[in-house]
Amino acid sequence: MAKDPKAFLKISRKDSPYRPVEERIKDYKEVAVLKGIAETEQQARRCMDCGTPFCHWACPIGNYIPEWNDFLKDSNEAEAFVLLNATNNLPEVTGRVCPALCESGCVLGVNDDPVTIRENELSIIEYAFEKGLVKPQKPKKRTGKKIAVIGSGPAGLACAAQLNKAGHSVVVYERDDEIGGLIRYGIPDFKLKKGVLDRRIEVWKKEGIKFETEHNIGEDVKVEGLLKKFDAIVLAGGAKQPRDLSSTPGRGLKGIYFAMEYLSQRNREVAGKEITGEKIDAKGRDVVVIGGGDTGSDCVGSANRQGARQVIQIEVLPKPPQERPEDQPWPVYPRLLKTTSSHKEGCERMWSVLTKEFVGDDAGRVKVLRCVKVEWEKGPDGRWNMKEIAGSEFEIKAGLVLLAIGFIGPEKSRLLNDLNVKLDSRGNVETDENYQTSVEKVFAAGDMRRGQSLVVWAISEGRRAAYAVDRYLMGESVLPKI
Numbered sequence: 001m002a003k004d005p006k007a008f009l010k011i012s013r014k015d016s017p018y019r020p021v022e023e024r025i026k027d028y029k030e031v032a033v034l035k036g037i038a039e040t041e042q043q044a045r046r047c048m049d050c051g052t053p054f055c056h057w058a059c060p061i062g063n064y065i066p067e068w069n070d071f072l073k074d075s076n077e078a079e080a081f082v083l084l085n086a087t088n089n090l091p092e093v094t095g096r097v098c099p100a101l102c103e104s105g106c107v108l109g110v111n112d113d114p115v116t117i118r119e120n121e122l123s124i125i126e127y128a129f130e131k132g133l134v135k136p137q138k139p140k141k142r143t144g145k146k147i148a149v150i151g152s153g154p155a156g157l158a159c160a161a162q163l164n165k166a167g168h169s170v171v172v173y174e175r176d177d178e179i180g181g182l183i184r185y186g187i188p189d190f191k192l193k194k195g196v197l198d199r200r201i202e203v204w205k206k207e208g209i210k211f212e213t214e215h216n217i218g219e220d221v222k223v224e225g226l227l228k229k230f231d232a233i234v235l236a237g238g239a240k241q242p243r244d245l246s247s248t249p250g251r252g253l254k255g256i257y258f259a260m261e262y263l264s265q266r267n268r269e270v271a272g273k274e275i276t277g278e279k280i281d282a283k284g285r286d287v288v289v290i291g292g293g294d295t296g297s298d299c300v301g302s303a304n305r306q307g308a309r310q311v312i313q314i315e316v317l318p319k320p321p322q323e324r325p326e327d328q329p330w331p332v333y334p335r336l337l338k339t340t341s342s343h344k345e346g347c348e349r350m351w352s353v354l355t356k357e358f359v360g361d362d363a364g365r366v367k368v369l370r371c372v373k374v375e376w377e378k379g380p381d382g383r384w385n386m387k388e389i390a391g392s393e394f395e396i397k398a399g400l401v402l403l404a405i406g407f408i409g410p411e412k413s414r415l416l417n418d419l420n421v422k423l424d425s426r427g428n429v430e431t432d433e434n435y436q437t438s439v440e441k442v443f444a445a446g447d448m449r450r451g452q453s454l455v456v457w458a459i460s461e462g463r464r465a466a467y468a469v470d471r472y473l474m475g476e477s478v479l480p481k482i
């Protein structure tokens with residue numbers, strides 16, 4: 001189809017629909033409905049094919065966005081897939097859960113709605129799987145080099161896929177019973193169905209990557225043995241150490257859990273697995289989620305599906321703006337108010353709220369949160385200071401409290417201890433610009449290196465680390481730098 005340079009003036013942005021709330025709230029199936037390919041082709045026509053595509057710059061893996069949109073508009077999904085495959089090892093995951101940093105940089109977004117880049121990405125890869133275009137590609141020859149990747153989240157997986165492509169023999173070690181890290185046991189099924197992950201892992205297995213689950217490196221397998229056996233090791237163990245409210249009175253009461261304790265149970269349950277230990281149940285309870293971010297939103301969606309009586313989400317920071325503020329101009333990714341599909345399923349949200357105390361009942365279970373409203377003022381040093389508003393104290397009824405207030409870095413496990421790798425000032429594994437840690441032949445990538453982040457950043461880190469490892473082992477690399 002000839003390019004219509006004015007298509008963006010004639011075609012409006014159309015997002016994929018969600019299943020109706022009353023239907024989706026009863027199950028854990030994905031809430032978003034995949035767009036038909038004809039609709040995607042139409043949306044791709046809105047891309048202006050800019051000379052300087054800021055979307056490409058804003059995407060941490062440098063996806064060739066205008067180029068695939070060009071192929072899409074011509075119904076050439078096969079070529080669009082070749083381009084997507086060149087930069088992204090898990091487009092079926094980013095296509096579902098990426099916050100689309102690219103769309104904030106879309107030039108059309110300056111004065112109109114940006115192109116539906118994330119959804120276009122998803123349509124390409126789902127079309128490719130459906131039509132059998134995703135085929136295992138075994139490397140033509142093996143280098144004889146052996147690499148251990150520790151951790152099977154998106155960073156470890158992208159790294160392993162790239163290193164295998166370069167002909168190295170890769171073993172991915174995972175302490176959990178399934179591959180995937182937070183995309184397996186963190187992100188709920190209603191955002192990302194796990195069959196998507198299993199489908200990709202089957203391709204990688206056929207390409208020659210070995211996966212060893214239930215191997216906790218440092219505990220079940222000693223690091224000295226691994227250092228002897230492998231030519232290089234990549235640490236991709238994530239950053240799952242949760243931030244706590246340990247100094248808040250009443251924190252020790254029953255019924256207060258970290259978000260990840262709750263979410264991983266839910267994902268295991270949906271996968272039909274047995275839950276070990278006490279089951280965290282929101283059914284019939286007043287649930288309070290502390291933390292206004294994405295992890296908190298995933299708790300909201302899960303608690304509603306479990307049959308919570310009511311769900312309240314509180315956040316200590318002020319309510320973000322709905323439009324770009326002046327200090328966050330295009331094309332930066334702005335911090336705006338985000339209303340997710342989970343919020344729309346039933347949730348009261350409050351901002352500028354500080355939890356002062358958890359109060360329990362006679363059985364030692366949390367029943368009330370004592371809170372106070374706060375305001376934020378910029379000090380002379382430019383830093384924001386929090387001030388409690390006198391007389392604004394109030395209480396929230398709570399039968400279950402979920403702490404979703406972020407992560408403070410990698411768990412300080414025997415893996416890091418026995419390796420004796422240097423940590424940076426934030427407690428993450430320190431590396432040089434070549435992703436190399438303070439220990440010879442040990443590299444690091446993903447959340448373990450940069451702190452809790454995003455899937456697309458984990459993939460980017462995994463790919464960059466793979467390039468660095470390949471160069472370290474072979475003197476030069478056949479892999480792309482990202």
Ligand SMILES: Cc1cc2nc3c(=O)[nH]c(=O)nc-3n(C[C@H](O)[C@H](O)[C@H](O)COP(=O)(O)OP(=O)(O)OC[C@H]3O[C@@H](n4cnc5c(N)ncnc54)[C@H](O)[C@@H]3O)c2cc1C
Binds near residue numbers: 238
């Ligand atoms: C609830 C939740 C929802 C999220 N939602 C989104 C979203 O919608 N979009 C988005 O872009 N990002 C999201 N994120 C962030 C994203 O999931 C992470 O940034 C990403 O998964 C990090 O990838 P990773 O590979 O570095 O680490 P992880 O995914 O954390 O994987 C690390 C793996 O290493 C394993 N491991 C650790 N130590 C050892 C050891 N000693 N031996 C063997 N294995 C080990 C762990 O078991 C884990 O499986 C979310 C995060 C959370 C917590």
Ligand code: SF4
Binds near residue numbers: 059061063094102
């Ligand atoms: S991975 Fe994320 S930032 Fe990159 S093109 Fe896809 S949606 Fe955009």
